[in-house]
Amino acid sequence: MSDVSFMRLALRLARRGYGSTSPNPLVGAVLVKAGRVVGRGWHRCAGGPHAEIEAIQDAQKHGYSPRGSTLYVTLEPCSTHGRTPPCTDAILDAGIRRVVIGTTDPNPDHAGRGGELLRRAGIKVLEFQGGDSPTAHRAAQARLERDCTALNAVFNHWIVRRTPFVTVKAAMTLDGKIATAGGQSKWVTGEKARAQGMKLRLGSDAVLVGVNTVLADDPSLTVRGEVRTPRIKPLRRIILDSLGRTPLTAKVVSDGFAACTTVVVSRRAPKARIAALAKKVNVIMAPLRKSERGARPQVDPGWLLKKLGAENITSLLVEGGGEVNASFLLGGFAQSVAFFYAPKILGGSASRKGVAGEGATNPGGSLRLANLRWRRLGDDLMLSARVVRP
Numbered sequence: 001m002s003d004v005s006f007m008r009l010a011l012r013l014a015r016r017g018y019g020s021t022s023p024n025p026l027v028g029a030v031l032v033k034a035g036r037v038v039g040r041g042w043h044r045c046a047g048g049p050h051a052e053i054e055a056i057q058d059a060q061k062h063g064y065s066p067r068g069s070t071l072y073v074t075l076e077p078c079s080t081h082g083r084t085p086p087c088t089d090a091i092l093d094a095g096i097r098r099v100v101i102g103t104t105d106p107n108p109d110h111a112g113r114g115g116e117l118l119r120r121a122g123i124k125v126l127e128f129q130g131g132d133s134p135t136a137h138r139a140a141q142a143r144l145e146r147d148c149t150a151l152n153a154v155f156n157h158w159i160v161r162r163t164p165f166v167t168v169k170a171a172m173t174l175d176g177k178i179a180t181a182g183g184q185s186k187w188v189t190g191e192k193a194r195a196q197g198m199k200l201r202l203g204s205d206a207v208l209v210g211v212n213t214v215l216a217d218d219p220s221l222t223v224r225g226e227v228r229t230p231r232i233k234p235l236r237r238i239i240l241d242s243l244g245r246t247p248l249t250a251k252v253v254s255d256g257f258a259a260c261t262t263v264v265v266s267r268r269a270p271k272a273r274i275a276a277l278a279k280k281v282n283v284i285m286a287p288l289r290k291s292e293r294g295a296r297p298q299v300d301p302g303w304l305l306k307k308l309g310a311e312n313i314t315s316l317l318v319e320g321g322g323e324v325n326a327s328f329l330l331g332g333f334a335q336s337v338a339f340f341y342a343p344k345i346l347g348g349s350a351s352r353k354g355v356a357g358e359g360a361t362n363p364g365g366s367l368r369l370a371n372l373r374w375r376r377l378g379d380d381l382m383l384s385a386r387v388v389r390p
Contacts, residue, residue: 003100003126004140006030006037006072010102011147013042013051014074019202020045020232023312025155029055030072031064031096038064045232052077052087056094067095074102074148076127079114088117098124102148106156154203157335158314163305166333168318168325169200170354171340178322181350183216192377193340198225200338204317206236206308210324211245220251221319236313237261238304240324242288242297244269246277253280264299289327298323301333326357329367329387337369339383 007030014028021027021043029051031039039062041054049057052073059066077087077099091099099118104127105111115125128145149156154165171189172178179185187194201207201223213219221237237252237260244265246253252261261281265274266288277283284307289300308316318328328334339354360366369385 003072004144006032006070007074007100007102007128007141007144007148009037009040010051010072010074011144011151013040014151016042017044022046022205022233022314023155023158025075025152027051027073027075029074031055031059031066031069032072033059033064033066033069038062038069039066047083050078050084050087053084053090056090065095068097070098070100071096072100072102074151076101076103076105076110076112077114077118078105078110079117080110086114088114091118091123092121096123098126100126100128102128103145106152107159153335154315158309161309163309164205164313164316165335166305166316166318166328167200167204167336167338168320168329168334168355169197169338169340170320170325171197171342172354173342173344173346175345175347176354177346177348177351178320178354179216179352180346181348181352183212183352185217185352188344189340189342189380190378193342193380193382195225196375196377196382197338197340198223200317201235204235204315205313206238206315207317207319208238208240208324209319210321211239211241211243212323213319213321214239214241214246214250214252216321218251220255220257222257234260238308238316239263240299240304242266242268242286242299244273244277248276248280253277264304266297266299268297289331296323298327301327301331305333320354322353322356325355326359329355330357330359332389334387336384336386340377341381341383343379 010028010030014026017026024043024046027043029041030037039055039059041051041058043051056066077091079086079088101115115127119125128141157165170178207221223235234257239246239252241263242265246263258281263277263281263283264286265283266286274283286299287303288297368388370388371386373384375382
C-alpha cells in the first residue's frame with residue numbers, strides 16, 4: 001500500500017466523527033509499521049482524544065509499539081494546548097519517525113507550526129499540499145488533499161471567519177415550490193430524501209427557520225429516524241421572529257428540547273410577548289436589517305451569524321421558508337445549498353417559493369452555484385452545491 005492508500009483509510013476514519021466533533025474538525029489517523037496498519041483512530045468528540053492519540057493508543061492496545069512507525073493524519077497535528085495536550089508532543093514521545101499530513105491547519109495563527117515543529121525534532125514530514133513527492137503520485141495526492149480540505153469546509157470557514165458555515169436546505173417541486181398558497185407542505189419529497197435531510201441536521205450545530213414556518217407547520221426541528229451516529233450535544237433551534245409571534249404552544253417552545261430553542265426578536269416585538277417566551281426558551285433581541293419602507297421587518301442575518309459564531313456554532317442549516325432562504329442566499333450569507341426536488345409540479349402564482357425575496361433584476365444578477373453534485377434518492381433528486389460569491 002502507498003501513502004495515498006493509507007491516507008484514504010485515514011479519511012474514511014475521519015468521517016466516522018460526523019456530527020459529533022464540533023467545534024473541532026473531523027480528523028482521522030492511521031499508524032503504519034513495516035507496511036502494516038498497526039493503529040487506527042479518529043476524533044470522536046470535542047474534548048476527547050485527538051485522532052493521533054487514538055491511533056497511538058490503538059496500536060499499544062493491540063501490542064504494537066509506535067516507535068519507528070509512520071503516522072498518516074488528515075489534518076496537521078496541533079501544536080498548542082487546548083482542552084487536550086498538543087498532539088506534536090505525543091508524536092515525539094511515541095518515537096514516530098515519519099508523519100504524512102493530508103492538509104495543513106486552516107487557522108492562520110497555527111498553519112504550518114505543527115509540521116515545522118516535528119521537522120525540527122528530526123521527524124520526516126510529508127505534506128500532500130506541498131507536492132513534495134514523486135510525480136506519479138502528485139495527482140492522487142492533490143485529489144486527496146482537496147478531499148481532506150473539503151472534509152472540514154465547515155470548520156475551516158468558522159475558524160477563519162468566526163461565523164457559521166451556512167447551508168440553505170429546501171424541499172421543492174420541479175417548479176420550485178415548497179408549499180401551497182395556504183402553506184401546506186407535507187410531504188413534498190419522499191422518505192429517502194427526508195432521511196437525507198435528517199442527516200444534514202445531524203451534521204449541523206443549529207437549524208434555523210422563520211416564524212411563518214412555525215405558524216404553518218409547527219415543526220419539531222429535531223433529528224429523527226435512523227441515524228448511525230447519536231448526537232453528542234443537542235441540536236440548537238433558531239426561530240427568526242422579529243415581532244414575537246411564536247405561539248407558546250408550538251413544539252419548539254413546549255417540548256422537551258425547549259432549552260435548545262432560541263427565538264430571535266426585535267425591538268418591535270411586544271414586551272409582554274418577549275417576557276412570555278423568555279419563560280420557556282432563550283430569547284435574544286437583534287437589530288433589524290435595512291429594508292424598503294413598508295416592508296416586513298427582518299432580523300439582520302449578519303449580526304446573528306456573528307453572535308452564533310461567537311457561541312461556537314460552526315454550522316447552520318437554514319430551512320426557510322422562502323423569505324428566510326432568500327435573506328441568506330440573496331443577502332450573501334450562505335456558503336452552500338442542499339435542494340431536494342420531487343417529480344411534481346404544483347403551479348399557481350400564489351404557491352410558496354423555495355427562494356422568494358425581491359430577486360435579481362436581470363439574468364446576469366442571478367446567484368451562481370459551483371461544485372454541483374446530483375444524487376438520486378428514490379424518486380427525488382438532491383442538488384448539493386457551493387454558492388459562488390461575485
